[in-house]
Amino acid sequence: MADIIKQATREAYGNALAEFGEKYDFVVLDADLAAATKTGTFKKKFPERFFDCGIAEGNMMSVAAGIAASGRIPFASSFAMFAAGRAFEQVRNSIGYPHLNVKIGATHAGITVGEDGATHQCLEDLAVMRTIPGMAVIQPMDSVEARAVVEWAINYYGPVYMRFGRFACPILLDRDSYKFELGRNVRLREGTDVTLIGTGLMVSVALDAAKLLAGEGISARVVNAASIKPIDEADVIAAAAETGAIVTAEEHNIIGGLGSAVAEVVTANRPCPVLRVGVEDRFGKSGKVPVLLEEFGLTAANIADKARKAISMK
Amino acid sequence: MDQATLKLLKEKAANIRLGVLEGIHAASSGHPGGSLSIADILAYLYYVEMNVNPADPRWQERDRLVLSKGHTAPALYAVLAEKGFFPKDELKKLRQADSFLQGHCEMKHTPGVDMTTGSLGLGVSAACGMALAAKLDKSPRRVYAIVGDGETEEGQVWESAMFAAHYGLDNLCFILDLNGLQIDGKITDVIDPTPHDKKFEAFNWNVIEADAHDFESLEKAFAAARACKGRPSVIIAHSVKGKGVSFMENQVGWHGSAPNDEQYAQAVAEIKASL
Ligand SMILES: Cc1ncc(C[n+]2csc(CCOP(=O)(O)OP(=O)(O)O)c2C)c(N)n1
Ligand SMILES: [Mg+2]
Numbered sequence: 001m002a003d004i005i006k007q008a009t010r011e012a013y014g015n016a017l018a019e020f021g022e023k024y025d026f027v028v029l030d031a032d033l034a035a036a037t038k039t040g041t042f043k044k045k046f047p048e049r050f051f052d053c054g055i056a057e058g059n060m061m062s063v064a065a066g067i068a069a070s071g072r073i074p075f076a077s078s079f080a081m082f083a084a085g086r087a088f089e090q091v092r093n094s095i096g097y098p099h100l101n102v103k104i105g106a107t108h109a110g111i112t113v114g115e116d117g118a119t120h121q122c123l124e125d126l127a128v129m130r131t132i133p134g135m136a137v138i139q140p141m142d143s144v145e146a147r148a149v150v151e152w153a154i155n156y157y158g159p160v161y162m163r164f165g166r167f168a169c170p171i172l173l174d175r176d177s178y179k180f181e182l183g184r185n186v187r188l189r190e191g192t193d194v195t196l197i198g199t200g201l202m203v204s205v206a207l208d209a210a211k212l213l214a215g216e217g218i219s220a221r222v223v224n225a226a227s228i229k230p231i232d233e234a235d236v237i238a239a240a241a242e243t244g245a246i247v248t249a250e251e252h253n254i255i256g257g258l259g260s261a262v263a264e265v266v267t268a269n270r271p272c273p274v275l276r277v278g279v280e281d282r283f284g285k286s287g288k289v290p291v292l293l294e295e296f297g298l299t300a301a302n303i304a305d306k307a308r309k310a311i312s313m314k
Numbered sequence: 315m316d317q318a319t320l321k322l323l324k325e326k327a328a329n330i331r332l333g334v335l336e337g338i339h340a341a342s343s344g345h346p347g348g349s350l351s352i353a354d355i356l357a358y359l360y361y362v363e364m365n366v367n368p369a370d371p372r373w374q375e376r377d378r379l380v381l382s383k384g385h386t387a388p389a390l391y392a393v394l395a396e397k398g399f400f401p402k403d404e405l406k407k408l409r410q411a412d413s414f415l416q417g418h419c420e421m422k423h424t425p426g427v428d429m430t431t432g433s434l435g436l437g438v439s440a441a442c443g444m445a446l447a448a449k450l451d452k453s454p455r456r457v458y459a460i461v462g463d464g465e466t467e468e469g470q471v472w473e474s475a476m477f478a479a480h481y482g483l484d485n486l487c488f489i490l491d492l493n494g495l496q497i498d499g500k501i502t503d504v505i506d507p508t509p510h511d512k513k514f515e516a517f518n519w520n521v522i523e524a525d526a527h528d529f530e531s532l533e534k535a536f537a538a539a540r541a542c543k544g545r546p547s548v549i550i551a552h553s554v555k556g557k558g559v560s561f562m563e564n565q566v567g568w569h570g571s572a573p574n575d576e577q578y579a580q581a582v583a584e585i586k587a588s589l
Contacts, residue, residue: 030498032464032467032496032497032498032504032505033497033498034497034498035497035498036497040498052498052504052505053505054464054467054496054504054505054507055434055435055464055465055467055468055496056467056468056469056505058469059469081433082433085433086433086435114343115341115343115344115409115417116343116417116418116432117409117416117417117418117420117432118416118418118420119384119416119417119418119430119431119432119433120417120418120432120433285411285416286409286410286411286413286415286416286417287409287410287411287412288410288411291411292411295411
């Protein structure tokens, strides 16, 4: 088997901004984290279209709103903790409520921030961003999808929250054929006994879990839900109807994120067991990423365990 | 300042710097630049200025320190270990999953840490709350907060400044670590927060200038802050980011990267040679 290439989605985000900067007219804002969010890649190429706002995320979001209200497309970037956390109300009232065309590029989401620890490990952003009416909430599973999401966001009118990671994860999608569609899941593996719905770097972990389950004769479908809002209702209902059990996997609190979004659709349309893998309502901590993934149960083994349990509950 | 005190402070500051580098090197991550720029300030605070008790870290009548620029936790951990709040051995476990020494300051599990910080701009306000509480308690305890110069770009810093002056919190002293750098470059290039003196004066604060690496200058500054009644004080501490390690000094690249083995050895040698 060819070696799988790994890259952090934040890296792909920065590269995509620089690449599409040639073709499209947009500006990029950052809050003293250009080197980390990778908007620095764009800044290098298009310094006249890059504006550092300093360590002032709330101001940055409302500035972005003003730029959008004047007809231009701004990307605004910081760590997820500060973009969705510190600036929540600016995003809600300056961007969400007037439905302005601002693209929020939030990097360093989840516990794979690693050593920086809990203050920087945002596990709440999917939940809060999902509650803003009209906000599209997207988390790409790999670099190919991250690039596609950036180009899609440029061409879409409306506020978008894009969630990117710090940690390198496998590139699994095909760059030439892949196209991102809002509100559309991507099925990566067929299966009949259970559906594993992942988002972000947990998609590749869900694929590993499906392989573990296959060894026991359990057929698991694997789905990538990059579009968390709007969620692909038809595909979630199909998973419930056709496999009768669902396990979700995300690098987020199990409260309010993908698992909740899926459960909302299932309970209202086609009830079946839905078990959620994610951070179980606790704060993160400092440590090496593999150690943290293990400690917080963001593993193939845990997804497989939950899958067996969900099947037994049918 | 007498020679014995000066000698002690120099030694303690060097040990803080060594502790900073030991932890960051072992973790292969962390923020050396801004940790080294506050080493002398922390030595002065913990060995001269502040009233604390390592045997009873939560003693209610202690003075408080809020490290609002919480990414420079390694420096605070080093001085706390030096004072005996916890064993020095812990320092090399910085940022590991089996240690209480989190990447950013965390008050619940680390003896001697008075406030959880790391998200910039929040700590200064918590310090205001502590100073207000001391007033309500009619207690003489004092509250210190170390704030980054880049951090002053956060609007909340100025909200806290307004609050402290309004309530006459003369038991509150900010130390502004004016090292001139943040992550994306020089503070004056990224988004200029200067002049700090005029801004704080306009917010009705007592403004004091000091050399962050000169203990006699710090002694004068802290005495002036203590003597000021009716309003809060800010010590604008002119510092060098990366101070004490030649190749880190004034280099923006050393904000948040760890030294390799060779660089670590050189840094340790330089600090030891300075004594
Ligand atoms: C709210 C918030 N935004 C962004 C960051 C990321 N960050 C960590 S350190 C830093 C730069 C801080 O610069 P400064 O305050 O000058 O600190 P120092 O130079 O003393 O290290 C930034 C932007 C953060 N920790 N908190
Ligand atoms: Mg600075």
